[in-house]
Amino acid sequence: NAGVTQTPKFQVLKTGQSMTLQCAQDMNHEYMSWYRQDPGMGLRLIHYSVGAGITDQGEVPNGYNVSRSTTEDFPLRLLSAAPSQTSVYFCASSRAEGGSYGYTFGSGTRLTVV
Amino acid sequence: AQSVTQPDIHITVSEGASLELRCNYSYGATPYLFWYVQSPGQGLQLLLKYFSGDTLVQGIKGFEAEFKRSQSSFNLRKPSVHWSDAAEYFCAVVPGAGSYQLTFGKGTKLSVIP
Numbered sequence: 001n002a003g004v005t006q007t008p009k010f011q012v013l014k015t016g017q018s019m020t021l022q023c024a025q026d027m028n029h030e031y032m033s034w035y036r037q038d039p040g041m042g043l044r045l046i047h048y049s050v051g052a053g054i055t056d057q058g059e060v061p062n063g064y065n066v067s068r069s070t071t072e073d074f075p076l077r078l079l080s081a082a083p084s085q086t087s088v089y090f091c092a093s094s095r096a097e098g099g100s101y102g103y104t105f106g107s108g109t110r111l112t113v114v
Numbered sequence: 115a116q117s118v119t120q121p122d123i124h125i126t127v128s129e130g131a132s133l134e135l136r137c138n139y140s141y142g143a144t145p146y147l148f149w150y151v152q153s154p155g156q157g158l159q160l161l162l163k164y165f166s167g168d169t170l171v172q173g174i175k176g177f178e179a180e181f182k183r184s185q186s187s188f189n190l191r192k193p194s195v196h197w198s199d200a201a202e203y204f205c206a207v208v209p210g211a212g213s214y215q216l217t218f219g220k221g222t223k224l225s226v227i228p
Contacts (some may be wrong), residue, residue, distance in 0.1 A: 031214040033214075033215075033216070040123070040220060040221075041220055042204060042220040043218040044218070045215060048214065058215070090157070090158070094216075103148075103160075103216055105157050105158045108157055
């Protein structure tokens, strides 16, 4: 019962580098999403997916790409990292619409772009 | 525009005192409502949620929240605060049945004076 697993937990990137934040869930949840958390801003939705092959933009999608080829995995890609992308990133998944069974969050990835 | 507002950025209370954290939302229909807590450097923990029915919802750790449709509010309360309650609290909203997207308020940081 791993839940939502995020890797890595910490990462330092140089400006312009690319990387992928991994998110995997083993609960067969159809909905998965990525948030970024910045001080005083709460959690803001970056991208989300309601099933394999289906993704959509959230509130702050610029600079990020996603794809969902399987139910289990929902990676977040930074193609050219910028200091403004320094943040803590959370992945979340849910079994059903409306969150009636709740949302499961990963433990987060702390990213620093220098 | 749809939004979630937590008017208080930071609240300080004495241990043993009562607590009320405010949350207001602006959505057309009755949304699904959540309160999460985040301790420093940690992930998110669900305190309670409201979908329908009794407007007073009991959660974990002695917290409760009351949904007031007329005021578009979902305030979190605790009768007696413990030092371990010091954390950041987030109100979150799903627009309703048929939607997955969870939108967070900016959070209220709670400090507890011994």
